[in-house]
Amino acid sequence: MNHSILPKYVGEQTKAVHAGERPDPETCASSPNIVMSTTYTVTADTAFSVEEMNENDTWVYTRWGNPTIRQLEDKLAALEDAEVAVACASGMSAISTLLLHLLKAGDHAIVSDVAYAATSEMTNELIPNLNIGITKVNTSDLASLEAALRPNTRLIYIETPCNPLLRLTDVKAVAELASRRHAKLAVDSTFATPLATKPLELGADFVIHSLTKYLGGHGDALGGVILGGKTDLLPLRKKTAIRLGGTISPFNAWLIMRGIATFPIRMRAHEENALKIAAWLEQHPKVRRVIYPGLPSHPQWELAKRQMKNFSGMLTFQTDNGKTAARVLAERLKIIHYAVSLGHHRSLIFYLNTADLLQTTFKFATPSQLESWRQFAGDGIFRLSVGLENAEDIIADLEQALEGV
DSSP: OOTTSOOTTOOHHHHHHHTTOOOOTTTOOSSOOOOOOSBOOOOTTOOSSGGGOOTTSOOOBTTTOOHHHHHHHHHHHHHHTOSEEEEESSHHHHHHHHHHHHOOTTOEEEEESSOOHHHHHHHHTTTGGGTOEEEEEOTTOHHHHHHHOOTTEEEEEEESSOTTTOOOOOHHHHHHHHHHTTOEEEEEOTTTOTTTOOGGGGTOSEEEEETTTTTTOSSSOOOEEEEEOHHHHHHIIIIIIHHHTOOOOHHHHHHHHHHHTTHHHHHHHHHHHHHHHHHHHHTOTTEEEEEOTTSTTSTTHHHHHHHOSSOOSEEEEEESSHHHHHHHHHHHOSSSEEOSOOOSSSOEEEEEEHHHHHHHTOOOOSHHHHHHHHHHHTTEEEEEEOOSSOHHHHHHHHHHHHTTO
16 A cells, blocks of 8 residues: 555545655654665766756755655645645745745845745845845735736735734735736745645645744744745756755654644644633733734734634734833743744744834835834734643733733
8 A cells, every 4th residue: 555645535634644654665664764864875877967857766865855855745745735845944945945946137026025034134135136126015905016016027925924913915816916917926824834724725826834833833843845836846946946955954854744743733722722812812901902813803804714724823912011021021921931933832922022123124115014014013012822731821821921011
């Protein structure tokens, strides 16, 4: 029996456990091996250049391909209903590979005006310095997005929900717009995950995930992935990903693959906890506002219900004197870790100050963009990644910490 080929009818949990994996043919080990070798014995006819590599050739060198990494890629492709997945060393490695593969001097791209900080900063400076035009747009505003399109627009790049605002973009509507104008659409779906949204089904060309976050789920392995069709991704792997060298470690690939086995179960628990905590925070006298896609108070609640099958574990909230409150929470929290990152099994919180971010990361071109930021973030927000602890314990920890604010 070929255990790597699953029936099409199987569910998400079965895909998470079995897709891409197969018993070792020599030892019959049930769990996937970690192949840490960087090189492999080959025949005398093996080519020395990746130019002559075919997708299903034997293994030559781990930067070109590796059995453990390929198992991870097959599992991710099954979860996202993609033809191909290209795993990378980090989420930013995946983003960099995609941008540098698709865009050349003279091209133009539209990028969400609020995105993961490194993405935003890279498209503020590094990419424009290559003579590639970048326009930052609030991609939830379709009229502004359409107005930003140019004849040389090659790519529209969105995040939904976007980091850190949890503002949503209508993937299907943007995909239709991109298709009409012969541009590619890439969606960073890290916050949503494949359990919530499948952008390729909605018309996107590429999906990006930071595997460091929910898919790995344990905060112990960096990784990223680009997913899409063979026509786009086979050349991307050969021409760009392999040459840039941002190859994920086989050990990290194995850790992330192990984490994915419980991914759908974890996401249901993250959502259940986040709903309870968001509702509790909304009633707290020291909390001014809560943003969570699973609450009717979210400004895009109807889109959230239509586009997300799981509301994930990310929420934000505002307090008075946020910077002072951050110092209090960092000192008083006992269960929640005051730390960056997200999507781990433990709860994490971090304060994002508007004034600081406007100096370093987000360069808004219009008053309406700044207004949209402030609508969601005010003078600053606490970004809370709700973990898998008992919801009552997370609430109790927040309650005792907020007493000092």
